[in-house]
């Protein structure tokens with residue numbers, strides 16, 4: 001293995017430290033405590049873990065955490081009424097509805113009912129439009145975390161060839177916008193892209209966000225490229241014992257690490273940055289709502 005490992009846990013710890021320091025300052029100087037409301041509908045086990053972790057980390061950086069756990073059969077009207085209440089609560093600066101939602105709920109409708117200024121996920125159509133036009137917005141947490149790690153590792157991204165594999169609204173599209181904002185030449189590749197291996201081989205930066213275990217092998221990677229693996233896929237691991245599983249990314253780590261200049265691991269890469277950036281976004285939303293100076297280096 002020759003690639004440098006980009007340690008997402010260490011990056012996330014630094015982000016949380018910066019957030020905590022700024023939270024202390026605005027509490028002391030302005031008497032304001034940022035508050036994050038997280039809404040979970042249903043009992044999806046992974047979502048329960050993420051929501052618990054979000055609540056714990058919110059409190060650890062000194063912010064207020066408000067958790068709303070609703071039954072899986074909650075009606076759309078009930079969920080929208082809760083969001084309306086949170087939109088109008090001055091103690092709540094950030095609102096997040098954990099995804100995925102149960103199938104009977106219209107995800108777009110729910111997300112677009114959140115006050116864009118409190119939309120710490122950056123999924124509201126207003127924030128999508130602001131980001132796409134290079135204006136100040138709330139930036140989706142996972143792509144923001146990827147950008148912070150790329151900047152931290154490479155310094156300037158200007159002029160680099162970047163390929164984003166995956167075109168989801170949550171990761172692929174906003175990631176491409178952020179890379180463009182940092183003056184990369186950006187290609188968005190997806191399941192219909194012709195000659196995907198050749199497209200990836202041209203890239204100085206590869207962001208893999210397709211959700212297919214180990215889909216990108218090392219021989220697709222340009223020597224020295226920086227590889228950011230967004231995928232979190234659970235696969236069988238018979239080598240660990242019967243019925244055991246392990247997490248892998250969208251990139252085949254062992255072969256890619258032999259060629260890349262740097263690579264994020266799974267777990268311990270992009271994932272921890274997602275929650276750290278949620279805390280950063282909540283702080284940013286609080287500062288904007290109160291006309292306070294925004295913390296430096298915590299947004300795009």
Ligand SMILES: Nc1nc2c(c(=O)[nH]1)N[C@@H](CN(C=O)c1ccc(C(=O)N[C@@H](CCC(=O)O)C(=O)O)cc1)CN2
Nearest residue numbers: 050097098099100121141267268269270271272274275
């Ligand atoms: N409203 C939202 N819903 C979802 C988002 C989101 O950003 N906003 N992202 C994902 C889930 N997610 C946060 O919500 C998330 C996923 C993974 C991790 C993480 O730290 N992963 C670890 C591995 C965890 C494990 O062992 O299973 C890692 O990669 O090291 C954090 C947050 C979907 N929903």
